[in-house]
Amino acid sequence: MSAESVTNLGTEELDDKARRRFLIAATTVVGGVGAGFASVPFILSMQPSAKARAAGAPVEIDISKLEEGQKITVEWRGKPVWVVKRSQKNLADLASLNGILRDPDSAVEEQQPAYAKNQYRCYSEHPEILVVIGICTHLGCSPTYITEEDPSAKTLRENWKGGFFCPCHGSFFDLAGRVFQGVPAPTNLVVPPHTYLSDTRIIVGIDSSDKGAA
Numbered sequence: 001m002s003a004e005s006v007t008n009l010g011t012e013e014l015d016d017k018a019r020r021r022f023l024i025a026a027t028t029v030v031g032g033v034g035a036g037f038a039s040v041p042f043i044l045s046m047q048p049s050a051k052a053r054a055a056g057a058p059v060e061i062d063i064s065k066l067e068e069g070q071k072i073t074v075e076w077r078g079k080p081v082w083v084v085k086r087s088q089k090n091l092a093d094l095a096s097l098n099g100i101l102r103d104p105d106s107a108v109e110e111q112q113p114a115y116a117k118n119q120y121r122c123y124s125e126h127p128e129i130l131v132v133i134g135i136c137t138h139l140g141c142s143p144t145y146i147t148e149e150d151p152s153a154k155t156l157r158e159n160w161k162g163g164f165f166c167p168c169h170g171s172f173f174d175l176a177g178r179v180f181q182g183v184p185a186p187t188n189l190v191v192p193p194h195t196y197l198s199d200t201r202i203i204v205g206i207d208s209s210d211k212g213a214a
């Protein structure tokens with residue numbers, strides 16, 4: 001299947017062969033990233049207990065060792081929350097995609113807090129950091145993070161600039177979690193309430209306006 005033909009796939013047309021090929025590649029990528037983070041023991045130590053997490057307790061994340069292109073995952077209210085560090089090139093690429101996105105300006109209110117209602121979908125003081133819930137807005141699968149450099153990227157979508165791909169029914173999101181036109185997912189990925197305790201510490205589950213309640 002050519003890159004162009006995959007790009008133009010409709011909802012149900014992602015054939016099994018391409019999907020299998022993607023899943024194999026994606027597993028390799030995720031494994032590689034995971035291995036990198038295995039040597040960075042900064043996530044678990046800061047998590048609340050399982051009981052507190054289930055109750056919706058805020059989750060604090062140390063991003064001091066997060067490098068460009070990397071993604072870390074924490075659990076908040078039973079959902080995966082991704083934190084991705086984008087490069088300056090990634091940010092520049094986002095602007096070039098506006099014409100082929102369904103909601104480039106994050107106009108759908110409930111998909112993000114007010115401070116993330118912009119093309120980067122984050123605080124303006126920290127444009128490189130994306131915090132997003134890793135659940136597809138179509139039927140709830142968890143998309144896969146794919147960088148522009150990933151060899152599988154070119155087989156999935158022409159001129160891929162990096163982002164998230166949901167293999168369940170073929171939805172694509174950019175590196176701001178914005179959904180592309182012509183895919184089944186109706187809206188952008190959800191940006192959860194979060195705020196910065198410092199330049200390297202984020203708390204998910206609390207907006208800056210109610211930080212005092214933490």
Ligand code: FES
Nearest residue numbers: 136138139166169
């Ligand atoms: S759940 Fe259907 S495309 Fe993601």
